[in-house]
Amino acid sequence: MKRRDFFKTAAVMGAATLGSSAFGSEVKIQQPIDNRPISKFNFPEKRPMITHSDRPPLLESTRDVFTQAITPNDEFFVRWHMPEIPTYTDPEKFTISVNGLVQKEYVISLKDLKNDFEQVEVTAVLQCGGNSRSAFLPTTGGVLWGSGAMGCAKWKGVRLSDLLHRAGLKEGAQWIGFNGMETAAYYKTPGFVRELHLDELDDHVIVAYQMNGEDLPYLNGYPVRLILPGYYSDSWVKMLKNITVTSEYQHHFFMDEAYRVPDNATESEMPDHLAKKTKPITKMNIKSVIGFPEDNSTIAMNSQLVVRGVAFDSGIGIKDVLISLDGGKTWESSILDNEARGRYAYRAFRFSFKPKTLGKLEIMAKAVDKFGHEQPFAKNVLWNRGGYKYNGIDVVTVEVV
Amino acid sequence: MTKIILITLLALTPLFAQVKENIEVPYVAYPIKMGKGFDQVNGNCLMCHSFGYILNQGPQPRAFWKAKIHKMIDAFKAPISDEDAKIVEDYLATYYGNGK
Numbered sequence: 001m002k003r004r005d006f007f008k009t010a011a012v013m014g015a016a017t018l019g020s021s022a023f024g025s026e027v028k029i030q031q032p033i034d035n036r037p038i039s040k041f042n043f044p045e046k047r048p049m050i051t052h053s054d055r056p057p058l059l060e061s062t063r064d065v066f067t068q069a070i071t072p073n074d075e076f077f078v079r080w081h082m083p084e085i086p087t088y089t090d091p092e093k094f095t096i097s098v099n100g101l102v103q104k105e106y107v108i109s110l111k112d113l114k115n116d117f118e119q120v121e122v123t124a125v126l127q128c129g130g131n132s133r134s135a136f137l138p139t140t141g142g143v144l145w146g147s148g149a150m151g152c153a154k155w156k157g158v159r160l161s162d163l164l165h166r167a168g169l170k171e172g173a174q175w176i177g178f179n180g181m182e183t184a185a186y187y188k189t190p191g192f193v194r195e196l197h198l199d200e201l202d203d204h205v206i207v208a209y210q211m212n213g214e215d216l217p218y219l220n221g222y223p224v225r226l227i228l229p230g231y232y233s234d235s236w237v238k239m240l241k242n243i244t245v246t247s248e249y250q251h252h253f254f255m256d257e258a259y260r261v262p263d264n265a266t267e268s269e270m271p272d273h274l275a276k277k278t279k280p281i282t283k284m285n286i287k288s289v290i291g292f293p294e295d296n297s298t299i300a301m302n303s304q305l306v307v308r309g310v311a312f313d314s315g316i317g318i319k320d321v322l323i324s325l326d327g328g329k330t331w332e333s334s335i336l337d338n339e340a341r342g343r344y345a346y347r348a349f350r351f352s353f354k355p356k357t358l359g360k361l362e363i364m365a366k367a368v369d370k371f372g373h374e375q376p377f378a379k380n381v382l383w384n385r386g387g388y389k390y391n392g393i394d395v396v397t398v399e400v401v
Numbered sequence: 402m403t404k405i406i407l408i409t410l411l412a413l414t415p416l417f418a419q420v421k422e423n424i425e426v427p428y429v430a431y432p433i434k435m436g437k438g439f440d441q442v443n444g445n446c447l448m449c450h451s452f453g454y455i456l457n458q459g460p461q462p463r464a465f466w467k468a469k470i471h472k473m474i475d476a477f478k479a480p481i482s483d484e485d486a487k488i489v490e491d492y493l494a495t496y497y498g499n500g501k
Contacts, residue, residue: 044424053453054429083449088423139465141472144457218424257476 025272026138027383031395033134033146034295038062045217047074052143056080057219061148063396067291067308069337069348070123071151073212078219079128079149079233086181086239087218094223096207100177100245103168110209110223116166117158122204122229124344125152125312129232129259129281133387135378138271140387147289147394152310152346155227157208160201163243172247174198178226181239194235195250196228200282204229204344207240229344230314232281232388234259261384268382283314286375287391288321288349288367295396299361302354307334309394310346311367319372321349324364328377328393331366355400366393431456438492441485449477455497462501466493 039051043059052058059078065071091110099105108116127150134144164176178194206227209216216222221238228235261267262275269275288311299305311318317339322331334351355361368374378392431452433442446455458469467490473479474486481489 039429041427043427051429051453052457053451054426055451057426058453058457085426087425139458139461143454144459 025270027271028137029135029378029381029383029390029392030137031135031295031378031392032132032390033144034063034396036060036146043078043219045074046076046078046219049075049077050146050148052145055083056085058143059219060146061151063148063289063294064291065148065151066289066310067348069152069310069341069346070212071153073153073214073217073220076126076151076153076211076217076220077128077149079143080219080238085218089181089218089223089239091223096224096240096243098163098167098243098245100243101170101173101247102164102245103170104166106167108163113158113207113209113224117162119156120159120206121154121156122206122227122344123152123154123341124204124227124229125150125284125346126227126233126236127151127284127287127312129234129388130386132390132392135381135390135392136383136387140383140385142387144387150289152312153211154213154341155206155208156210156213157206157224157227159203160205160207160226160243161203163207164245167245169198169245173245175246175249176201177242177244177246177250177252178235178237178240179242179244180221180225180237181241194226194237195252196235197249200231230283232259232284234281258386259388260386261388266382267389268384271383271385274385281388284312285389285391286313286316286318286367286369286373287311288365288375288394290363290365290394290396293363293396293398295398297396297398299355299398299400301358301400302356304352304354307351307353307363307365308348309365310348311336311365312344312346313367313369313373315343316373317343317370318347318367319370320368321347321351322366322368323351324366325353325361327362328364334365355398358400360397361400362395362397364393364395429453434496436492436496438488438495441488442492445479445481445485445489446473449473449479455493458497460497460499461493462499463490463494464501466490466497469493 036050038048042048050060057078061077065075095107097107130142131149132147175195208227209224224240225238226236259281260278262269263277263279290309292308311321321334323334324331334349337348366375375391375393381392433452470486
């Protein structure tokens with residue numbers, strides 16, 4: 001095929017991709033896929049996890065991980081977009097550069113990062129915008145995650161604002177672009193670059209080199225990554241290498257086309273009637289996930305069962321996690337852990353009861369925030385073509401024997 | 402004894418990387434089905450990601466696979482000829498289709 005034709009065809013097909021042809025039109029939301037096996041072996045610094053892909057690595061945590069308010073580093077999910085990731089970074093030589101529309105561009109070593117600035121910590125949930133995507137029918141674009149593309153860790157590093165302050169923003173500075181070290185296999189594939197508007201950045205945004213008191217695992221972005229508490233993880237750039245300040249938005253594929261939802265009040269659309277305007281996914285909505293018991297497990301009748309799980313939102317604050325044992329007709333409060341880890345962290349919940357009847361039992365968990373926002377039933381979650389922001393009420397079904 | 406001393410020293414070094422050498426990401430042999438068109442799938446769909454990406458999607462309608470292939474070409478600039486795109490589509494509809 002001639003080059004020209006190639007692009008002509010590509011453009012036409014591109015339009016078709018965004019049209020309705022690929023989707024059925026009947027929207028149905030189910031529980032996210034919850035029965036995928038863990039792999040038989042481990043990835044570097046990880047325990048065996050659900051392994052959607054080795055190249056680039058896509059590792060998902062299993063449900064049992066969500067009984068803990070802090071996700072252990074070796075069970076923390078892994079998500080890269082590009083197949084080429086550096087497999088070794090020399091911490092003595094690694095530098096980050098700060099450049100663009102600033103008074104003084106500079107590069108900084110890891111050591112100086114740790115010595116020249118105030119060191120700060122924040123405990124925050126890291127969740128992929130496409131977490132639980134497998135709930136959406138018809139199938140949307142993207143990797144079909146179960147609910148394990150999330151975790152919560154204590155991150156330590158320095159404030160992004162301090163790094164920018166050292167450079168000094170020039171007049172007109174509006175956007176900050178972040179680049180990591182992952183690269184595409186093919187030179188024409190757009191790189192994974194994120195851009196954030198200055199208004200979106202506050203002092204909670206940090207450049208972190210530590211996760212739960214240890215160096216970041218390689219697969220979670222060693223040696224440094226961006227931490228944006230309350231935001232979905234697409235902008236938490238891993239192996240952060242470059243920070244560029246600009247006056248204009250730069251337009252990158254992964255900004256313009258991916259990690260976006262319909263720009264309307266319900267952020268939803270129909271498969272045969274897609275929204276014309278979209279916007280970035282940005283802040284997380286309220287969600288909770290049951291860690292124990294597991295779906296399809298067996299529970300003894302009349303013995304005390306402690307349901308455990310985690311709940312979080314974008315930082316508004318969880319007020320309550322309610323449990324239902326009758327299909328959502330009645331709800332009872334669970335016991336929440338204290339708020340000591342701050343408003344961006346998981347709140348762990350527990351709910352204790354004795355199952356009294358034999359047979360199938362459905363356990364549901366629903367989080368409510370301080371403004372009264374609560375999770376919808378799965379069947380009421382609205383569809384979007386990217387399968388983003390699923391937050392339906394979690395359900396596990398056990399067999400009481 | 403020497404081992405213990407070594408570990409303590411390293412732990413005191415502020416720039417200690419937990420992994421001091423190349424990490425090695427294991428290779429996963431995803432169980433992709435063999436059949437007509439597999440050569441084209443192998444030749445066109447393995448450049449940027451593993452077959453895990455295909456398997457993760459589960460059985461899907463032909464139109465879904467067709468759109469997916471063209472997303473690769475259009476958005477990610479996958480260099481796939483029209484001819485191969487059709488063969489890959491047939492393969493995916495046959496082996497990873499859902500009858501629609």
